[in-house]
Amino acid sequence: MLAQVDARVEEAGAADGFAGLAARRVTASRGKRLRPSVLLLAAECAGGATRHSISLAAMVELVHTASLVHDDVLDGAAFRRGDRSANALWGNKTAVLLGDYLLAHSLAIMASEGLEAYLADLMATARRMCVGQMCELRMAGLDTGESEYLDIVRNKTGSLFGFCGRAGAMSAGAPVRAAESLGAFGERFGVAFQLADDILDLVGSDGRSGKPEAGDLRHGRLTLPLIHAARSGGEGVRAQLEAILKGGDLSADSLALAREIAQATRGIEYAWGRVAEWLAAARAEIAELPDGPAKRALIAAAGDGFPLPVMAH
Numbered sequence: 001m002l003a004q005v006d007a008r009v010e011e012a013g014a015a016d017g018f019a020g021l022a023a024r025r026v027t028a029s030r031g032k033r034l035r036p037s038v039l040l041l042a043a044e045c046a047g048g049a050t051r052h053s054i055s056l057a058a059m060v061e062l063v064h065t066a067s068l069v070h071d072d073v074l075d076g077a078a079f080r081r082g083d084r085s086a087n088a089l090w091g092n093k094t095a096v097l098l099g100d101y102l103l104a105h106s107l108a109i110m111a112s113e114g115l116e117a118y119l120a121d122l123m124a125t126a127r128r129m130c131v132g133q134m135c136e137l138r139m140a141g142l143d144t145g146e147s148e149y150l151d152i153v154r155n156k157t158g159s160l161f162g163f164c165g166r167a168g169a170m171s172a173g174a175p176v177r178a179a180e181s182l183g184a185f186g187e188r189f190g191v192a193f194q195l196a197d198d199i200l201d202l203v204g205s206d207g208r209s210g211k212p213e214a215g216d217l218r219h220g221r222l223t224l225p226l227i228h229a230a231r232s233g234g235e236g237v238r239a240q241l242e243a244i245l246k247g248g249d250l251s252a253d254s255l256a257l258a259r260e261i262a263q264a265t266r267g268i269e270y271a272w273g274r275v276a277e278w279l280a281a282a283r284a285e286i287a288e289l290p291d292g293p294a295k296r297a298l299i300a301a302a303g304d305g306f307p308l309p310v311m312a313h
Helices: 002-013 017-028 034-045 051-075 086-090 092-112 116-137 146-171 176-203 224-232 234-245 252-264 267-285 293-301
Strands: none
Touching: 002 017, 002 034, 002 051, 002 092, 017 051, 017 086, 017 092, 034 051, 034 146, 034 176, 034 293, 051 086, 051 092, 051 116, 051 146, 086 092, 092 116, 116 146, 146 176, 146 224, 176 224, 176 252, 176 267, 224 234, 224 252, 224 267, 234 252, 252 267
């Protein structure tokens, strides 16, 4: 079914001229396809994926890709998944318009397939994603606490995974309670995914994550390992972290010191523990659903098969 989703996503690049070329470029790197996978598995849990499930999965992937294009503009990122980013290739103005084009194409799929029943939920999800991104941009270094950080993660990443769970279930005709359970699974899974991704951003993933390391620190943002370190490490640790954040360009020595601080204060261990807690919460949300291959796949994805480049810690 993912091949069918990819075919729908590729329709965004069917237009003539530069818009089609640019869309083909940014959709060709397919990444993990986690969000469409969660949506399709939720549909299978709820009775079986339909044509609407596939269209919704393509919509979600386009929304996610558009958000990445916009994120790269905000962060000034030169690469995405090992390739040059849209903003590096064509400039910020074109990249913003390209992200908007992908969003417009996702809504065109909704209109052509008669999926208006999902519009309110999708727009609410898009608002949450924007709120999370805006709050992240305003993160105030050492003043960011775990609660604020988790709110950002829930909005920025968890919300779209939650939509995937709900929309997938609804597209298969699930009752409201099952859709709510699968939506809650998706949001908790998404939070765990972002927490783990942020850990890997700090400690490194041997180049397998497809993006530069220490991007958060380079932009003056603390993620959970260092938030824990700042909270538990005393004034000396806080002073070291403040110097790293105010040091401008992040040097190799500063990055090594940040990693050392996270390790010494058990911040990395603490953060992986929180990942495990969110995954357990995700599995609990669907524990009462009928057993079957799709449910077992979701349980595995939120367990030993958690889909990240590196899980050793």
